[in-house]
Amino acid sequence: MSQMFHGWSEFYLFVGSAAAVLIGLIFVVISLMQDRSRSAVLAGSKLYMGPIVLSLSFTLVLSAVALAPEIEAGRFALVSGIVALWGLARGIMSTAGIWRLGAGNEVHWTDAWFYGVIPSLLYLVLAGVAAAFAAALGWAADGLALVVMGILLNAIRNEWDLITWLAPRQDKPDPDFAGNEPT
Secondary structure: OOHHHOOOHHHHHHHHHHHHHHHHHHHHHHHHHHHOOHHHHHHHHHHHHHHHHHHHHHHHHHHHHHHOOOOOHHHHHHHHHHHHHHHHHHHHHHHHHHHHHOHHHOOOOOHHHHHHHHHHHHHHHHHHHHHHHHOOOOOHHHHHHHHHHHHHHHHHHHHHHHHHHHOOOOOOOOOOOOOOOOO
């Protein structure tokens, strides 16, 4: 492990493992969508599942690179800078897409904030952390830990939001009990 992240190995091992498990869970979520139309699934995937998987993937990548033995600050700055730019672009796309989708399509007012605006802000901060690594500033490792935790917590919140939206189903009459309900 690099001197930059001395003492952080358990943190990044835990955070990276959590991100990997949550990526697996999103595949379970996809299986819950079997009763939805293909067009609805594709639109929802782009605007809702995509940002979750990307955030968790970025958390996993940043954790893995932080655990890489003897990573240089300049290389870490490059990786985190790429993640920041990619995440910021995706966050802006998600914000615009959710706002375009509008309130008439079961879009909650918090969706644009948690799936687009907040991630965009976190990736802007990550860009600052990348610059701090490039400049060899002492607070960069602490800043990275805060940003990675923020990205992970937002992704957990969004995954929970998505699951609780998908899970409720309209009650359908059970043919075995049709007309035989107790009074």
